[in-house]
Amino acid sequence: MSDRDATDVDRVVVALDVGGTGMKCALVRPDGVAVRTERHPTDAARGPQAVIGTILDVALGLADKARADGLTPVAVGIAVPGVVDEARGVAVWSANVGFRDVPLRDLAVSRLGLPTALGHDVRVGGLAEARLGAGRGAGHVLFVAIGTGIAAAHVVDGVAAVGAHGAAGEIGHIMVRPDGPRCGCGRPGCLEAVASASAIGRRYAELAGGSTDGAVTAAEVAERAAVGEPLAGRVWQEAVEALADGLASGQALFDVATIVLGGGLAQAGGLLLNPLRAALHERMTFHREPRLVAAALGDEAGCLGAALLALDAMGVRDHQERR
Amino acid sequence: MSDRDATDVDRVVVALDVGGTGMKCALVRPDGVAVRTERHPTDAARGPQAVIGTILDVALGLADKARADGLTPVAVGIAVPGVVDEARGVAVWSANVGFRDVPLRDLAVSRLGLPTALGHDVRVGGLAEARLGAGRGAGHVLFVAIGTGIAAAHVVDGVAAVGAHGAAGEIGHIMVRPDGPRCGCGRPGCLEAVASASAIGRRYAELAGGSTDGAVTAAEVAERAAVGEPLAGRVWQEAVEALADGLASGQALFDVATIVLGGGLAQAGGLLLNPLRAALHERMTFHREPRLVAAALGDEAGCLGAALLALDAMGVRDHQERR
Structure with missing residues (x-):
């Protein structure tokens, strides 16, 4: 790492937990603390293309807000419901947001220019509860x-x-x-x-x-x-x-x-x-x-877990409890 | 590795799969091939101490036969039924051989002077089927x-x-x-x-x-x-x-x-x-x-799997198919 690289204090992950009705969004530090949270309607009735557009707009907006606050967005983590192929970064099938084989990871990488991880809402929620919440240790x-x-x-x-x-x-x-x-x-x-x-x-x-x-x-x-x-x-x-x-x-x-x-x-x-x-x-x-x-984490678990998944994909895991 | 260390060709694991009635035993090469197999009665009715004695005698006998054949026994793998704490090497509870908190791994290490892994019979059978048998790939x-x-x-x-x-x-x-x-x-x-x-x-x-x-x-x-x-x-x-x-x-x-x-x-x-x-x-x-x-491996799966577990514990895994 060069001296000009971001320190842990100012690095954040742009995290989104996309549900059928709303999206929970946050900027999450490597230690698992959310420094900014937002909520946006998913409005799934508009169809999958519109939902994808909103996801990317919201993520980009959060990355911009991070920079405006002197923080460095280093990755994006997105959680969606349904069947999610995490290895390929594809939302295979998500009935309540209308997704079918959406390559959401690659779309986010193109749009934001940041490494992105795609996860399953319940699996990343479990990840967060296991590492930061009620299952810690x-x-x-x-x-x-x-x-x-x-x-x-x-x-x-x-x-x-x-x-x-x-x-x-x-x-x-x-x-x-x-x-x-x-x-x-x-x-x-x-x-x-x-x-x-x-x-x-x-x-x-x-x-x-x-x-x-x-x-x-x-x-x-x-x-x-x-x-x-x-x-x-x-x-x-x-x-x-x-x-x-x-x-x-x-x-x-x-x-x-x-x-x-x-x-x-x-x-x-x-x-x-x-x-x-x-x-x-x-x-x-x-x-x-x-x-x-x-x-223990309430409805922020999905968002925190999406951030953990993104950090894991980058090899940044020193700052959370493993077991 | 020094030049005098055993090569893959002559290294073998002493493997035992202990059941309620019989023990399947083998010398297994790192590539998963059994070069010698034996069967011995467990005779569980004699009580756990006697069964432990037989396990250690049989293992020692196999190690000696390996050496007599010019092979180098490098580890011991033992599979038992019931509840097995693999991390501690303890047979926690095995109804059909009468074991209750038997530190079988440490007993084998003391008796044979070889690194030993203790596994659960079905789990190591599954390991063998997944890596060498019907689940390969x-x-x-x-x-x-x-x-x-x-x-x-x-x-x-x-x-x-x-x-x-x-x-x-x-x-x-x-x-x-x-x-x-x-x-x-x-x-x-x-x-x-x-x-x-x-x-x-x-x-x-x-x-x-x-x-x-x-x-x-x-x-x-x-x-x-x-x-x-x-x-x-x-x-x-x-x-x-x-x-x-x-x-x-x-x-x-x-x-x-x-x-x-x-x-x-x-x-x-x-x-x-x-x-x-x-x-x-x-x-x-x-x-x-x-x-x-x-x-695909019949009743040799447990024995092969016990050997794989022992090799895994030693960090020797290059020679089998992983997925």
């Missing part, structure tokens, strides 16, 4: 995001498993109830079809029939269960049992030290964690029981 | 051994996942039938309780009631199903469907390129592979469909 972490869907990231020594085709971690599609409701993927009884936030809301509405006015969210089901409403209690416990089955199967395969729960449903806190810990404990026979904890 | 491999029990090894770029406590890969204990038979581990509906060779034999006997004389093996169930016996056909198909559920869940989590089936049940060949491929295909929705193939 655990070495072997399973991060499970429970929201509209359910997906996971298996992180060992600070590296998230990607799979042969960028599709690893789909814990929402392990089969837990052979006679259960059909999943969006087409198969019956997937964990996601039984225990995602949307599945819980649906199940409550189905059992309540006409006796509830309007949609009830999973969070409301949790609250109603907590104050003793029998129907809510039944629906919540069904979901907890299914989640425990899924996590126990995951633990049998992965043998992690810590399971970190993220996503919207994890915001139920103890209403979810306490019964889930008990149900998981009941299922641990030969297994070593993992710690089960709530995510 | 695939990069991401799931090796599934189906016999009395069911266990797996997830091998990425020639390295088998061990887990935080040496217990990764227990695919036999993912839950596939909530209302299914109780597993040896104490939980209902584990894959192993429904689709292992022993479970298939049990299920057939149960449904046949008094109409079958004596025990029917899973292999016989497969053959009877193939010639059109309805009961055998039903039992076989039930097992195939459960296996397909388990493999599909594994694929959702791991996203491998190739699934290699080993163990006794895989010897049914096309009688297992053909219906299982069809049932797995049916379950692949968003997943990339893995190749499903039979293991």
Whole structure:
């Protein structure tokens, strides 16, 4: 390094976490601290070309703001949902932003002139939770995001498993109830079809029939269960049992030290964690029981993880905790 | 290296695969070729101390034979079943040989004066199949051994996942039938309780009631199903469907390129592979469909894998295929 190179203090990564409705964006230092955060609408209805344009505009804008603040943008990290081929930097398939084989990494490199890493939203979220958040120090972490869907990231020594085709971690599609409701993927009884936030809301509405006015969210089901409403209690416990089955199967395969729960449903806190810990404990026979904890980084995890991925790709990893 | 050091041609690893009834033993060259093989009874009924004594005697004997043949034993690799802490070299828990926290690696180092690696039988079997056998060239491999029990090894770029406590890969204990038979581990509906060779034999006997004389093996169930016996056909198909559920869940989590089936049940060949491929295909929705193939190394896989693990620990890996 020459004397004129940027020091750690002023180097930042331009990081974007692209979701179906909004993009969380940040300038992140090598030590994992976000020095500026922004949010922008994705507005996916405009079509994939428009979304790609927004992503590149926002990234360029952030890089410019970094320079204006005397910082040096050294890389770009972008997280998208769906199937992501991290090695080739291609968004293979992202239903909720309409991407199909978009070479997002190369597009960003061309536009910004900076090394860019493309990652999967849940996998980079897991990366951030494992290295900077609730899994810090655990070495072997399973991060499970429970929201509209359910997906996971298996992180060992600070590296998230990607799979042969960028599709690893789909814990929402392990089969837990052979006679259960059909999943969006087409198969019956997937964990996601039984225990995602949307599945819980649906199940409550189905059992309540006409006796509830309007949609009830999973969070409301949790609250109603907590104050003793029998129907809510039944629906919540069904979901907890299914989640425990899924996590126990995951633990049998992965043998992690810590399971970190993220996503919207994890915001139920103890209403979810306490019964889930008990149900998981009941299922641990030969297994070593993992710690089960709530995510610590909130909805910034994806953005921080995208930055970590970009730094990893550049070989800059000294400043974060590895295990 | 000095001129007097052994060349690749005469270096060998002393490799042992210790099972409940027998030990498969070999001298293995760095290129993965076994130049001498031996079998010895384990005779586990004598107790763990006696088994440990036999392991060390057999290993020492093989090292001496190597030297007598002008070969240079450079390391020892030992595979055992159960829970194995590879990092510490400890057989944590091996029910069928009676081991409980046996520091087998250090015992072998003391007795033989050679660097020693301790591995898990299925994980090293998977290592060998992934690098030298049916998974060669695939990069991401799931090796599934189906016999009395069911266990797996997830091998990425020639390295088998061990887990935080040496217990990764227990695919036999993912839950596939909530209302299914109780597993040896104490939980209902584990894959192993429904689709292992022993479970298939049990299920057939149960449904046949008094109409079958004596025990029917899973292999016989497969053959009877193939010639059109309805009961055998039903039992076989039930097992195939459960296996397909388990493999599909594994694929959702791991996203491998190739699934290699080993163990006794895989010897049914096309009688297992053909219906299982069809049932797995049916379950692949968003997943990339893995190749499903039979293991290629037979019951030598564990022994070869133990040798690979020992070579890996020494940093000798140039001579085998990585991916």
